[in-house]
Amino acid sequence: MSDASYRDAIFSTPLDRVARFSFDEKVVACFPDMIRRSVPGYGQILGMLGLIASRHLRHGAHVYDLGCSLGAAGLALAGTLPPDAFRYTGVDLSPAMVARARETLAAECPAHAIEVIEEDIRRLDYRPSGMVVLNFTLQFLAPQDRDAVVARLFEALEPGGVLVLSEKIRAADEQENAWLVERYHDFKRANGYSEMEISQKRTALENVLMPDTLEGHHERLARAGFPRSQTWFQFLNFASLIAFKDAVAPAPRGE
Template sequence: MNERDDLYQTREAHSADFRFDDAVARVFPDMIKRSVPGYAETVAMSGIIAGRYARDNTRLYDLGCSLGAVTLAMRHGVRARGCQVIGVDNSASMLERAAHYIALDDHSLAGDPVAVELLQADICSLTLDNASVTALNYVLQFIVLDQRLELLTRIAEATIPGGALILSEKISFEVAEQPLQDALHWDFKRANGYSEMEIARKRTAIEDYLIPEREEVHRQRLLAAGFSQVIRWYQCFNFVSFLAIR
């Protein structure tokens, strides 16, 4: 079902032409594994964090869920009763494949598994409520800059006291550090089999679409949104994960 990511061996790239279409959905597991250092750890730890912060009779949201890896990690991590995990994405192609993985998981679980619902929606206009845990992994970087605080504020307002937001992002750095972080990321891609042409074409395709920010910007915005505490719990090169507590 999943294919090797060779999209940019043949696809010409133009600035901001990257979209989560069916072609990307088909290769997404391979693409993200070979492109995002630390991705597997982020998924697994999202499940562990969900286990700590989920509360009885609350919702857990995976916003921008793509194929549902974090949705399933949270489902398996939850120990509270009466919870529901809601995966949300605006890509029908992603959700079609996510539904397949959820169905496989349903068949593999005994007893009364945590309920999972998938929604096709724009997370910037979605109504959120009674959330104990929300995951926003590698998604905020694709949101228009002037909409980011509003989205995080709505998440904070929907989060119960003591609830948590998991935020994972590609970040930018001080001018002196940025070239090394970029080089290490490209080395990671080369080590995973991407050619120089593929790396360059992918960079061109997303350079106006994925807008990273510095760590302090994320911290300040999360606090301004209404979270009381922000910690960085993981970093691998230029990808960072934060835990924000309501």
């Protein structure tokens, strides 16, 4: 398969019936362009992953990239860390994404210990890991499944490990949320999307991408057992959080 990617024009023609959004071959072909023009701050988030790993990842530890798409997080880590610094497992449910990610990572990072598997992150048998990257993935799971996934990630993380969680978010205040959504649409217009493309993609994502509030994310992380989490990045209604698992379990409190 060619490594060429194409301009995102999936919703550029009128559709009698807008299908639900899915990560199929058409999306894979234009995914780099789609992400660049649709996700504010995506490049900055990727650029920080290696720096975060340099500070928090035990040398040689395992890293999960859940919902890895084309393996951009793996490329970012490999671009910063030497081959013996980590072992990487990318996980995605889309066969088309997995196939392209395997090709790309094998070509770009041949010396690194990298694998990409096709699996549902709700059913994956997790191995102990020093870092988990969950970039714009949790939002595509049914809301009732999210707590269980995050709780399992807490259990899989080694003491001192970190979870990087990036998501599209919604504001609890309706007026604030409307302003963020309007400015996000301005961002997409500035990146060349037409009114029809914006409208049709929004329809396709209804009931597929269901965002939480920032407060909801932090509360879920606390319920899972993370003693501390913080929002380290936000650009309009897109944000990235980091959650820390204590290196040493706290002593039990006396009665």
